[in-house]
Amino acid sequence: MxxxxxxxxxxxxxxxxxxxxxxxxxxxxxxxxxxxxxxxxxxxxxxxxxxxxxxxxxxxxxxxxxxxxxxxxxxxxxGLVLVPEGRQLFSTMSVLENLEMGATPKNARAGMRATLDQVFVLFPRLAERRTQLAGTLSGGEQQMLAIARGLMSKPKILMFDEPSLGLSPSDSSRFVVTP
Ligand SMILES: Nc1ncnc2c1ncn2[C@@H]1O[C@H](COP(=O)(O)OP(=O)(O)O)[C@@H](O)[C@H]1O
Ligand SMILES: [Mg+2]
Structure with a gap:
């Protein structure tokens, strides 16, 4: 299949x-x-x-x-979603607002709080910085946010373009989770 x-x-x-x-x-x-x-x-x-x-x-x-x-x-x-290269975040919005923007599909919106908790476990740095404006994050943190925003949409298939750009090796391995 x-x-x-x-x-x-x-x-x-x-x-x-x-x-x-x-x-x-x-x-x-x-x-x-x-x-x-x-x-x-x-x-x-x-x-x-x-x-x-x-x-x-x-x-x-x-x-x-x-x-x-x-x-x-x-x-x-x-459920077919791309996390584009170059991040393309909403730079004048907070980390939390960016994540909420990721949860626009109907099924994602319903379970948004639970997904948010999962994403914050995956990227604790984003939890710490939830009220910070996305444009003021470091490059690596912005990449984490782009990945996390993709996860917020509860995709069936999530595609990443150059996902490790700007991330440390340990953070790069972090989002490779078993579905
Ligand atoms: N906006 C564009 N207009 C014209 N050619 C482009 C554009 N973007 C990419 N290309 C060309 O398409 C080819 C493939 O590029 P790309 O898909 O970005 O490769 P990769 O992601 O594997 O590095 C390259 O020859 C590139 O120059
Ligand atoms: Mg490319």
């Missing part, structure tokens, strides 16, 4: 084709890593899977449902 099946995806920027038939399959409860040199197309693939870039050809199946043409918003509602 696959949770996510990406089949023969082609996409790019304007006229420039970057992906020429990329495929990847993810099973439930599995951790999958995509490796490649700089410029290989990892970010392009992730952005295409969540719908931030249009799919030119190929299909994206989530639990056997064709979600290829859905908007990033609708894909997030179905």
């Amino acid at each position: 696959t949770s996510l099946a990406v089949r023969s995806i082609e996409s790019g920027y304007g006229e420039v084709q970057i992906l020429w038939g990329a495929s990847v399959e993810l099973g439930p409860g599995k951790l999958t890593t995509i490796l490649g040199s700089n410029g290989a197309g990892k970010t392009t693939l992730l952005r295409t899977i969540v719908g931030l870039l249009p799919v030119w050809k190929g299909t994206v199946l989530l639990d056997d449902r064709d979600v290829t043409r859905l908007s990033p918003h609708d894909k997030a509602k179905l």
Whole structure:
């Protein structure tokens, strides 16, 4: 059984084709890593899977449902979420407010307090700094917050683009948790 099946995806920027038939399959409860040199197309693939870039050809199946043409918003509602590279936090909002913003899907909002507790166990530093503005956190702390915000959406599939950027080795291993 696959949770996510990406089949023969082609996409790019304007006229420039970057992906020429990329495929990847993810099973439930599995951790999958995509490796490649700089410029290989990892970010392009992730952005295409969540719908931030249009799919030119190929299909994206989530639990056997064709979600290829859905908007990033609708894909997030179905549990397909990307923690983008570069963090993209709400810098003038507090840590807590950023985390609450992550819990926008309906099912995530209902259990938000419990998820918040789990996230604070995973990243105690964020608990300590819950009232601090996100833009004033250190780079590593901002990365923790970006990861934590992704977890707040209770995703079925959470994809990270360069997740360890700015994190210490011990913090990098911290969010690799068994589902
Ligand atoms: N916004 C963009 N416009 C045009 N080309 C881009 C853009 N972003 C990335 N590219 C090109 O797409 C290719 C793949 O880049 P990217 O997906 O960022 O690779 P990776 O994440 O594996 O380092 C590179 O050749 C890069 O120059
Ligand atoms: Mg990249």
